[in-house]
Amino acid sequence: MYTFLCKFVSNVIKYIFMKNRFLLSIFFLVFISCSHTENTSDKVKNKQKQTNKFAIVIHGGAGTILKKNMSVEKEQKYKAKLKEAILVGYNILKNGGTSLDAVEKTINVMEDSPLFNAGKGAVFTHDETNEMDASIMTGNDLNAGAVAGVTNVKNPISLARKVMTNSNHVLLYGSGASEFAKEQGLTIVDPSYFYTDKRFKSLQKIKEKEKSVLDHDEKSAFYDPDIKNSKYGTVGCVALDKNGNITAGTSTGGMTNKRWHRIGDSPIIGAGTYANNATCGISSTGWGEYFIRGVVAHDISAQIEYKGISLKDAAKDVIQNKLTNLGGTGGVIGLDKKGNMVFEFNTAGMYRASVNDKGEVVIKIYKQ
């Protein structure tokens, strides 16, 4: 019976094959097409899985930012610029661009504005110059680039990127960094480009205050609340792109009235900036010396990696407990690999922005 059946089926197939090649071809094509459709649909699904999630957060500095000292006009200026900046990065990410591009271009917008203590709006040193620091790190390869004491490069964050991608180094300083910037074709400006009346007046005010206080106690000048505020500023951005890569970047003019070519935490990988796809990306802002001593950005990542806690809990512990106990003030912004955001600070305010699930820009300044 079985043999008979086999022979029958075999003959039927032979008949179809011989007499109706056209029908068989159609059948074959439909089969292939179906299986192909299935594959394509799988690919789309996978691609959607890869491409759905992206996120971006920015800060424009933390400090004693109080509503009572802020005019409506000034507040609107800051909000408009933060919105403009974050949308540049958001659109790059939305269109499938890299988090590296998003972070650089977003920070460029803030560097080009006189509102923030970075690039155009950088504060003055004791010697009435502007010395800028910046760093950038990519979480997929733990690569990093940074510059410090830069005086004539329009966009320090773009130079940090070039150090990362086009040199064998991580950190370059001052005139050496400028020489490298020229070789890389970046925009060089006359140092006078960084002059703003507002920042120059701040320096004079602090010097006056310092003069009057120095007679009494050298250290008290540093703890005067007005002078303390002069330490804050800095801009930063953390982005997660559709490929799951996190990039973090920070750019600053440092501390008003800084001396002796002081370098803060912004160009220090692990303190001012850190990114690791396995954990998170972080950009810091605040009293740099404490952020260096606390290795703040890496400490948040390490708590996620080794304690298995969330970005939110790690950032809270590092800023509200460890940094605060050390006497440091400031904050961080961060993103983890799932796009969870964090804004943690122990100051009165932090200029900050994010984009929510609906694509709406959310901007905040004060503690809420």
Add this chain to the structure above:
Amino acid sequence: MYTFLCKFVSNVIKYIFMKNRFLLSIFFLVFISCSHTENTSDKVKNKQKQTNKFAIVIHGGAGTILKKNMSVEKEQKYKAKLKEAILVGYNILKNGGTSLDAVEKTINVMEDSPLFNAGKGAVFTHDETNEMDASIMTGNDLNAGAVAGVTNVKNPISLARKVMTNSNHVLLYGSGASEFAKEQGLTIVDPSYFYTDKRFKSLQKIKEKEKSVLDHDEKSAFYDPDIKNSKYGTVGCVALDKNGNITAGTSTGGMTNKRWHRIGDSPIIGAGTYANNATCGISSTGWGEYFIRGVVAHDISAQIEYKGISLKDAAKDVIQNKLTNLGGTGGVIGLDKKGNMVFEFNTAGMYRASVNDKGEVVIKIYKQ
């Protein structure tokens, strides 16, 4: 019955108190005296606990140090200088001095020797200058000081200490750091003090090699094993004093032929140096860029703090797994709060020394 007993005891006490105040006073004095003796004895025990344990470890750089390339005479020179250096710190600790003093003075000995790539023996930059970096950190208060790009300060580690204790900053650069050094009364030397024939010839050799290789592939010059070795050097020390305080310090001339005012990991807190009484002290040596990207010194501390593993296991994971996977080469020395030592490196050798329980100096160069 209970009421009766209470009344009886109360009456007995009253009787003793009224009739024999003298006896009661004696009893009271003996009681106080005993409890005081107990307290004092506790204090002595605690003090002994605090004062028994101290330890010190040093390194003079890691790299492709092979026995076949080393003459007996050269080896003896290195060993003698390592012994001299560690004994300076050991004696400070033994006599109840601070780990801060021990680390500074030990490193000073190595900085003053032309044998090591730090201070007197610093390597040359591409521009035929010497730019030195150093940092120091104390584990009891997480305080830190560092300098980079210093060209005329005899002992960069001493300047790093002054930055930590006498300024409000952590990291100063170049001419600014020198200005601060002068204000602090440190020894300033003419930059020609750092000229040594050996280091100058190394620079010329590398430049020649670079010239011939650059025509083919810019990057290959960097991966040439001979040039790769030029990155190594650096000296470092970690000490634990009788009060349980850990200090770590690192000093270096950086990378031969370095350009653009490159800064390595040695002045970066968290990368080249880290100290925390609760975990460990670490000094790094190796290809600086990788140590910055890996935040190596802090990562070892973080694994102890958050994973609860030993210094040995943490150092092994960070150097043999994480740093090696990143492509970095070099090593670390470290001490934990109990005085446990670690020497971990993924290179052929590391100049290193420690003092064992019997007070004997143990010096090693190659992998053993």
